[in-house]
Amino acid sequence: MKLELVDVWHVYSPGTEFEVAALRGVSLSVESGEILGVVGGTGSGKSTLAQHMNLLLTPTRGRVLVDGVDAAAMRKRDLRRRVGLVFQFPEQALFAPTVEEDVAFAPRQLGLGEDEIRRRVQNSLEAVGASHLTGRFPHALSGGERRRVAIAGILAMEPEVLVLDEPTAGLDPAAREDLLGLVSRFRDESRSVVLISHDLDEVAEVADRVCVLEKGEVRAVGTPAEVFYENLDVAPATVRVVSELHGVYPDLGRPVRFGETLQALRGLLEA
Amino acid sequence: MVGAGRTFGRFYPAVSLLHELDPRAKILATAIFILGIFLVGSIPGLLEVAAALAVLVVASRVPPGVFLRTLRPVAIIVILTALFQILFSREGVTLFEWGILQVHEGGLSMGFFLALRILLLVLAAGLLTATTSPVALADGVEDLLSPLKRFRFPAHEVAMMTTIALRFIPTLQEEAQKIMNAQAARGASFAEGGLIRRAQAFRPVLVPLTVGAFRRADELAEAMESRGYRGGEGRTRYRELRFQVRDALALAVAALVIALGALL
Numbered sequence: 095m096k097l098e099l100v101d102v103w104h105v106y107s108p109g110t111e112f113e114v115a116a117l118r119g120v121s122l123s124v125e126s127g128e129i130l131g132v133v134g135g136t137g138s139g140k141s142t143l144a145q146h147m148n149l150l151l152t153p154t155r156g157r158v159l160v161d162g163v164d165a166a167a168m169r170k171r172d173l174r175r176r177v178g179l180v181f182q183f184p185e186q187a188l189f190a191p192t193v194e195e196d197v198a199f200a201p202r203q204l205g206l207g208e209d210e211i212r213r214r215v216q217n218s219l220e221a222v223g224a225s226h227l228t229g230r231f232p233h234a235l236s237g238g239e240r241r242r243v244a245i246a247g248i249l250a251m252e253p254e255v256l257v258l259d260e261p262t263a264g265l266d267p268a269a270r271e272d273l274l275g276l277v278s279r280f281r282d283e284s285r286s287v288v289l290i291s292h293d294l295d296e297v298a299e300v301a302d303r304v305c306v307l308e309k310g311e312v313r314a315v316g317t318p319a320e321v322f323y324e325n326l327d328v329a330p331a332t333v334r335v336v337s338e339l340h341g342v343y344p345d346l347g348r349p350v351r352f353g354e355t356l357q358a359l360r361g362l363l364e365a
Numbered sequence: 366m367v368g369a370g371r372t373f374g375r376f377y378p379a380v381s382l383l384h385e386l387d388p389r390a391k392i393l394a395t396a397i398f399i400l401g402i403f404l405v406g407s408i409p410g411l412l413e414v415a416a417a418l419a420v421l422v423v424a425s426r427v428p429p430g431v432f433l434r435t436l437r438p439v440a441i442i443v444i445l446t447a448l449f450q451i452l453f454s455r456e457g458v459t460l461f462e463w464g465i466l467q468v469h470e471g472g473l474s475m476g477f478f479l480a481l482r483i484l485l486l487v488l489a490a491g492l493l494t495a496t497t498s499p500v501a502l503a504d505g506v507e508d509l510l511s512p513l514k515r516f517r518f519p520a521h522e523v524a525m526m527t528t529i530a531l532r533f534i535p536t537l538q539e540e541a542q543k544i545m546n547a548q549a550a551r552g553a554s555f556a557e558g559g560l561i562r563r564a565q566a567f568r569p570v571l572v573p574l575t576v577g578a579f580r581r582a583d584e585l586a587e588a589m590e591s592r593g594y595r596g597g598e599g600r601t602r603y604r605e606l607r608f609q610v611r612d613a614l615a616l617a618v619a620a621l622v623i624a625l626g627a628l629l
Contacts, residue, residue: 171552175552181543187551
């Protein structure tokens with residue numbers, strides 16, 4: 095499905111002395127089979143943006159469209175099933191006595207049959223590499239394990255769009271790789287992913303398109319190469335290093351992937 | 366963002382005489398107001414107190430909207446109290462009659478009197494918390510309770526616990542909202558079904574909220590200990606409280622306002 099935000103504004107606490115406009119006319123879209131990376135500093139409106147994608151927050155102005163249909167007119171439950179939102183530190187919302195029951199929460203809310211629930215719990219735990227944790231007590235797990243379980247809890251709804259808000263924050267490199275692998279597989283199933291992050295390298299690594307958010311406005315959208323090479327101040331370290339050599343080797347570091355860039359540099363040094 | 370501006374008794378920093386007064390003077394003056402309002406037995410008396418509080422609101426340089434918002438949560442109690450008196454009191458001249466409904470003069474004035482009294486109580490407390498930072502408030506409470514230390518009353522500990530509790534109300538509200546959002550993203554709904562179903566819907570919120578609160582308490586205790594906190598014994602203050610002439614004057618004014626109100 096195609097998820098679109100059209101001129102979305104969001105104002106917190108309007109009419110009070112705490113009034114803040116967190117989003118100022120944001121327009122963007124995510125297509126099927128695409129990973130859209132959203133980057134930006136703290137306070138740029140990334141998390142507010144995430145919560146508009148399944149209308150947990152309603153825009154003060156502007157619209158959210160699902161396949162061209164106004165999401166406000168859809169049933170909330172359908173919308174939230176189709177657009178799975180994984181919050182920042184999602185493990186804080188684990189509550190059930192076992193991992194299995196926690197992951198089963200969402201499918202149970204959808205009113206699915208027991209067999210279907212079991213199938214989905216198994217599949218989503220497998221997808222995050224946590225099948226062995228089924229019977230464990232969520233709060234006794236390690237941080238990385240809890241993160242996996244929490245993400246499985248959203249995958250169990252089998253969403254068409256997966257929105258991840260800072261999914262790798264606080265994870266070790268191995269867990270981070272696993273998670274980015276999961277994101278790529280999701281795209282390969284021609285579903286879509288919105289990856290919100292302030293880790294520029296990981297966004298450059300997996301995203302098909304990048305959107306740079308600044309003070310609630312879209313500063314740039316495009317492929318990682320387009321966006322990062324033209325906005326060096328928001329670019330990952332790889333891009334900044336490579337751009338120094340651009341005059342001589344214009345193709346170096348495109349696409350913006352650390353491994354491929356490293357290989358190109360190595361070839362350059364040997365030559 | 367939730368809770369911003371919504372919390373009862375939020376400190377509103379500003380530069381005013383009221384902000385600068387000694388917290389002990391403000392606590393005592395508020396106590397005089399709150400206890401004294403029960404001695405004021407007439408509507409003109411309450412109006413006089415209301416006028417005095419209105420002057421203080423202006424003098425505090427805190428936008429009146431902030432106080433109106435602190436009054437909102439008690440609005441239902443005020444309205445119910447007033448309605449009860451107006452509809453069920455049978456004193457004085459009958460002003461209005463419709464079927465079994467009768468409105469008497471006595472009920473009307475009693476309803477107004479009680480509603481005004483509740484509003485003034487809340488306003489007086491709101492004035493204290495809006496103009497006194499939680500730290501100053503805790504220092505003041507501790508100091509006022511310290512004579513009780515002789516009877517082994519843990520004045521410092523009580524003050525510290527109260528401050529921490531007040532400090533974490535907005536934090537917990539925010540966290541509750543976050544967890545509710547996270548569960549809503551998993552299809553939970555908090556506004557559907559009967560009372561029992563709704564109460565059950567809160568289990569996925571209450572469990573993580575409680576777990577989080579305990580974790581937070583542990584972390585706070587560790588942070589305090591790592592900075593050398595060992596309780597009140599021998600602890601000095603960066604800001605020493607100094608009771609000045611103007612603080613004594615403030616108390617005198619508060620007592621005067623109440624005395625005048627009681628006489629009216």
